[in-house]
Amino acid sequence: MKTSSPLGRRIRRYFSLSALTFRMWNFTGTAILNLFIWVAIAVYLFPLTYMAVTAVKTNAQLSDSRSPIYPAEALTYAYGGKDLPVYNVPQDDGSVAQWAMIKSTRKTVDWIDTLNPERGVIPWEGSWRSLERTYIPRIELGNFVGLWENLDYPNLLRNTFIIIFFTELGVLCSSIAVAYGFSRFRIPGGKYLFMLCIATIMIPDSITLVPSFVIYTRVLNWNGSFLPLIIPHMFGSAIYIFLLRQNFKTIPREMDEAAMLDGAGPVRTLISIILPQAVPAVVTVGLLHFFNTWNEMRMASLYLSTRMDLRTMAFSAQAFVSIGFTPEVLQASAILLMVVPVVVLFLAQRFFMQDMVVTGIEK
Amino acid sequence: MEWTSGKGPVEPEPVRQPHRLTMRQREGLVGFLFLTPWILGFILLKAIPILAALGLSFTNFRMLEPEKTVFVGLENYITFLGDTGAGASLFGSIAFFVQAVPVELAVALALALVFSSKRLRAKPILRTLFFMPSIIPAIAIFFIVSGLFNPNSGWINQLFMQPLGLPPIANFFQFFPVMLAVWTIGPGFLIMLGAMQSVPPEVYEAARVDGAGPITRFFTITIPMISPAIFFSLVINTISSFGGVALLDRGLPFSQSLSPMEGYINTQMFSYTKLGYASALAVVMFIVVAVVTLAMFRSTKYWVHFPEEREDEDF
Numbered sequence: 001m002k003t004s005s006p007l008g009r010r011i012r013r014y015f016s017l018s019a020l021t022f023r024m025w026n027f028t029g030t031a032i033l034n035l036f037i038w039v040a041i042a043v044y045l046f047p048l049t050y051m052a053v054t055a056v057k058t059n060a061q062l063s064d065s066r067s068p069i070y071p072a073e074a075l076t077y078a079y080g081g082k083d084l085p086v087y088n089v090p091q092d093d094g095s096v097a098q099w100a101m102i103k104s105t106r107k108t109v110d111w112i113d114t115l116n117p118e119r120g121v122i123p124w125e126g127s128w129r130s131l132e133r134t135y136i137p138r139i140e141l142g143n144f145v146g147l148w149e150n151l152d153y154p155n156l157l158r159n160t161f162i163i164i165f166f167t168e169l170g171v172l173c174s175s176i177a178v179a180y181g182f183s184r185f186r187i188p189g190g191k192y193l194f195m196l197c198i199a200t201i202m203i204p205d206s207i208t209l210v211p212s213f214v215i216y217t218r219v220l221n222w223n224g225s226f227l228p229l230i231i232p233h234m235f236g237s238a239i240y241i242f243l244l245r246q247n248f249k250t251i252p253r254e255m256d257e258a259a260m261l262d263g264a265g266p267v268r269t270l271i272s273i274i275l276p277q278a279v280p281a282v283v284t285v286g287l288l289h290f291f292n293t294w295n296e297m298r299m300a301s302l303y304l305s306t307r308m309d310l311r312t313m314a315f316s317a318q319a320f321v322s323i324g325f326t327p328e329v330l331q332a333s334a335i336l337l338m339v340v341p342v343v344v345l346f347l348a349q350r351f352f353m354q355d356m357v358v359t360g361i362e363k
Numbered sequence: 364m365e366w367t368s369g370k371g372p373v374e375p376e377p378v379r380q381p382h383r384l385t386m387r388q389r390e391g392l393v394g395f396l397f398l399t400p401w402i403l404g405f406i407l408l409k410a411i412p413i414l415a416a417l418g419l420s421f422t423n424f425r426m427l428e429p430e431k432t433v434f435v436g437l438e439n440y441i442t443f444l445g446d447t448g449a450g451a452s453l454f455g456s457i458a459f460f461v462q463a464v465p466v467e468l469a470v471a472l473a474l475a476l477v478f479s480s481k482r483l484r485a486k487p488i489l490r491t492l493f494f495m496p497s498i499i500p501a502i503a504i505f506f507i508v509s510g511l512f513n514p515n516s517g518w519i520n521q522l523f524m525q526p527l528g529l530p531p532i533a534n535f536f537q538f539f540p541v542m543l544a545v546w547t548i549g550p551g552f553l554i555m556l557g558a559m560q561s562v563p564p565e566v567y568e569a570a571r572v573d574g575a576g577p578i579t580r581f582f583t584i585t586i587p588m589i590s591p592a593i594f595f596s597l598v599i600n601t602i603s604s605f606g607g608v609a610l611l612d613r614g615l616p617f618s619q620s621l622s623p624m625e626g627y628i629n630t631q632m633f634s635y636t637k638l639g640y641a642s643a644l645a646v647v648m649f650i651v652v653a654v655v656t657l658a659m660f661r662s663t664k665y666w667v668h669f670p671e672e673r674e675d676e677d678f
Binding site for chain 2: 029030033034036037041044045046047048050051054062063065069174177178180181182184186187188190193196197200201202203204205206207208209210211212214215218232234235236238239288291292294295296297298301314317318320321327330331333334335337338341342345346349350352353354
């Protein structure tokens with residue numbers, strides 16, 4: 001009996017009705033789940049699709065309410081030394097022909113058939129204003145070029161990156177040091193200091209705004225410089241300290257104790273033992289700070305409004321609404337504003353918040 | 364048997380030097396040195412400004428005429444009690460918090476649940492795509508929403524309102540905070556997903572053997588196990604709904620702050636230059652946020668299961 005061999009039995013079991021049903025259910029479930037999530041992401045990012053599509057449209061297309069939804073250009077037809085507008089003209093047999101308009105009055109049009117110009121001028125009667133222009137897909141990059149030329153983008157980028165560079169350096173060094181202090185040393189009252197540190201995350205900006213504004217502008221005379229945007233970050237940030245401390249605590253203490261026994265001081269232990277194992281956490285904090293600084297607008301609007309040459313990307317964009325940019329230029333500027341953080345996110349997604357396991361806020 | 368009397372070869376007496384610190388004290392001191400950046404920052408950037416704001420709130424300090432500042436007692440707070448604009452703003456802030464935060468948490472939790480399924484493919488790219496809107500600058504979102512709801516060329520009008528025969532939406536401003544709230548689930552989602560993935564699979568296996576269905580498993584295992592992550596997301600969403608900066612900052616300009624109260628404070632500050640009154644409003648807002656936060660922390664003992672700290676780390 002060949003069919004009772006192990007292979008035959010396995011084949012028969014594979015094709016048995018119950019197994020087939022099970023696999024079909026399984027497959028259907030997987031398919032539905034994956035389909036659902038892709039539909040969800042499409043809906044979730046729908047406004048971004050709008051942004052991307054509109055940014056490569058022309059203003060002429062946006063003004064025509066009957067233009068297609070995709071970026072396109074109204075077709076013209078060169079005839080007799082002129083570029084004639086092309087319309088979709090319905091024919092008697094139900095088809096639609098693409099005819100170029102030579103001359104028009106209110107009710108009559110002289111057409112030329114774009115596919116068959118030898119036919120000559122076709123006189124036509126009807127309300128041609130209800131006809132649609134013929135559009136062909138075309139991507140217009142002029143919005144970006146115009147923005148790049150009119151706004152001093154290299155300068156804006158330079159200012160933003162100066163601030164990002166210095167604050168990143170300061171906030172990372174300080175936060176790592178403080179997180180190390182909180183995670184590895186028995187400090188008298190350290191538990192309460194850490195709870196105080198967590199509590200400062202909850203303090204709304206508004207309360208410190210008035211006094212710090214007075215101090216920065218009146219006492220320190222930092223108005224119109226990068227200093228109010230950079231110096232506060234030199235003291236670390238409570239939320240980054242929290243995230244880093246959480247991560248440092250998951251690194252076994254035996255390793256740094258061994259290093260300490262070998263004569264490594266605390267700083268050396270931090271650099272050579274703790275940090276190499278905390279790369280994803282440090283990268284995550286660095287990225288969070290990068291996104292935050294790129295988007296930062298409040299401090300910039302308070303202290304840089306008097307200095308046009310020191311404007312940052314996000315702050316300069318604030319003026320676009322009042323300048324009265326048309327939708328397609330606004331969408332292009334939105335892309336220019338977000339492209340850097342989004343590219344950075346995609347490049348670093350392997351590390352970003354990858355093993356950020358938050359176990360507790362008090363502990 | 365001399366050595367049994369205890370006088371034998373004992374360890375040498377530790378050399379006590381009067382000015383040397385013990386190991387424990389030394390450790391505390393070194394640790395404290397590592398904390399100095401934060402302690403300095405706390406004093407300079409938090410404690411002093413908060414005390415100063417409290418002090419200013421009892422004066423009529425105005426930006427343009429600082430020399431005329433006098434102590435006015437509780438006048439600013441009495442003004443606040445009669446100021447309907449401030450009351451409405453504060454109510455608006457609380458209403459936004461009550462509406463937005465639960466929805467954000469629920470969506471993030473549901474999404475994390477879907478992502479913890481083994482059947483989902485292409486997880487890294489999907490994860491990044493769902494997170495991506497959370498880092499878009501607020502001003503870019505403002506441009507997108509203004510275009511999307513444009514009565515002539517916006518897609519909301521072209522794709523939904525016109526085919527349904529409805530009039531175009533004239534005012535897009537009300538959709539801006541909605542969009543911001545919807546696009547803020549990223550951090551909470553990733554934090555909850557991380558927590559869900561760190562739940563040991565044996566726990567689920569054991570529950571399955573005991574006959575627990577998926578819904579029971581979700582409520583009796585997943586939720587308690589990830590409750591610290593839910594709590595953390597709750598805290599960061601609360602802070603950002605009150606206009607603060609937690610984890611991710613979109614850079615909202617003051618005039619478009621999600622929290623109407625914050626917008627009102629800044630109007631008082633920059634349009635009317637009434638810094639004394641603005642400080643008093645900020646103190647009121649601080650108290651409201653403090654009460655909300657304290658209530659949240661107090662509630663943790665009923666629903667958040669913090670992992671037990673190891674006993675040997677008494678700090």
